[in-house]
Amino acid sequence: MTSPGPAPRADGGRRILLLVGAAGAGKGTQAAILSERLGLAHLASGDLFRAALRDGTPVGERARHYMERGELVPDEITIELFMAELAKPQAAKGAILDGFPRTVTQAEALDATLERQGEEISRLVYVDVPQEELVARLSGRWICPTCGTVYHAMTDPPRVAGVCDREGTKLVQRDDDRPEVVRARLAKQVPPMLEVLAHYERKGVVSRIDGQQPIEQVTAAIMDAIGKDRAPVAARAQDGD
Ligand code: AP5
Ligand code: MG
Numbered sequence: 001m002t003s004p005g006p007a008p009r010a011d012g013g014r015r016i017l018l019l020v021g022a023a024g025a026g027k028g029t030q031a032a033i034l035s036e037r038l039g040l041a042h043l044a045s046g047d048l049f050r051a052a053l054r055d056g057t058p059v060g061e062r063a064r065h066y067m068e069r070g071e072l073v074p075d076e077i078t079i080e081l082f083m084a085e086l087a088k089p090q091a092a093k094g095a096i097l098d099g100f101p102r103t104v105t106q107a108e109a110l111d112a113t114l115e116r117q118g119e120e121i122s123r124l125v126y127v128d129v130p131q132e133e134l135v136a137r138l139s140g141r142w143i144c145p146t147c148g149t150v151y152h153a154m155t156d157p158p159r160v161a162g163v164c165d166r167e168g169t170k171l172v173q174r175d176d177d178r179p180e181v182v183r184a185r186l187a188k189q190v191p192p193m194l195e196v197l198a199h200y201e202r203k204g205v206v207s208r209i210d211g212q213q214p215i216e217q218v219t220a221a222i223m224d225a226i227g228k229d230r231a232p233v234a235a236r237a238q239d240g241d
Contacts, residue, residue: 013119014091014092014093014094014095014119015038015040015093015094015095015122015229016094016095016097016114016119016120016121016122017034017040017094017095017096017097017121017122017123017124017125017226018097018100018101018121018123018124018125018200019031019034019096019097019098019099019125019127020124020125020126020127020193020196020197021126021127021128021129021193021211022129022131022134022186022189022190022193023134023138023182023185023186023189024129024133024134024135024137024138024141024182025127025128025129025134025211026127026129026137026211026215026218027044027098027099027127028044028046028047028098028148028150029150029156029215030127030215030218030219030222031044031096031098032148032149032150033215033219034096034219034222034223035096037219037223038094038096039093040093040094040095040096041090041091041093041094041095041096042095042096042098043082043085043086043091043095043096043097043098043100044098044099045078045081045082045098045099045100045102046098046099047098047148048081048082048085049063049067049073049081052081053067059077059081062074062077063077067175067176068175068176068181069181069184070176070181070182070183070184070185070187070188070189071184071188071189072102072103072188072189072192075103075105075106075109078100078102078106079105079106079109082097082100082106082110083109083110083113086113094122097110101196102189102192102193102196103192103195103196104192104195104196104199106196107196107199107200108199121200121205122205122226122229123205123206123207123225123226123229124197124200124205124206124207125207125209125222125225125226126197126206126207126208126209127209127211127218127222128208128209128210128211128212129211129212130212131186133212134182134186135179135182135183135186137152137155138177138182139177139179139182140152140153140154140155141153141173141174141177142158142162142171142172142173143171143172143173143174144164144166144167144169144171144172145169145170145171145172146164146167146169147164147166147167147169149164149165149166149167151164151171155214155215156215158171207222207225207226209221209222209225
């Protein structure tokens, strides 16, 4: 049983939640649950790049080179793609950002865009999982190509092996879950992620969650943490904060 979600913000302002964690920490799993529960858009940078790759767009073609090597896609491509998504009507009520920002440059671009609109991030939730566990998780991950539901062969299996519970579609594995690419993703992407954490620690909006608990308990811990959202900018100004 998980705790109920926080009440909607009194000013109707957008709730912008950042979910941060290394590859395999459970960002996508938790963002899907929270998005349904809180009625917020789930914006995942990795999913945007994979869709661009599938559609054969120029952004997808440029991203391919980096994703295959487990490297971060350059900031200028990522920022443009992600900001366009955040400006869409689907994110009008707020959004859970899964996988963005991943560098301090991306974080500063996000902060500046929100500030121009009189907004700021509500909270950053860091899902902390030790590296050995991450490798095991990614090697057992299976995904529905139709609806994107994430499974794990051992810890969160579908009812019928290899088939999506919702769609009945055959599950697939991600190309970048090959062990050598997983190692590269962790080696190259964790250091900039820690810099992003430090950036937001300085703003006092970070909650650290133990991501090694069962999925439902991680969700409950996140729901508890986001109850500690900052008050909207306008309300704090009135309070003389
Ligand atoms: P992206 O798709 O974001 O990959 P990632 O960050 O490596 O994270 P994953 O999606 O692999 O893991 P996750 O944390 O979502 O875990 P999940 O919930 O699936 O990015 C892909 C690539 O795109 C990057 O490598 C980069 O090249 C590029 N990119 C993306 N964003 C970028 C950016 N901002 N800048 C530049 N480049 C960017 O869970 C994993 C498994 O664990 C599943 O099988 C799940 O069932 C299981 N699991 C989940 N929770 C638990 C639990 N509590 N207990 C046990 N098992 C669990
Ligand atoms: Mg993911």
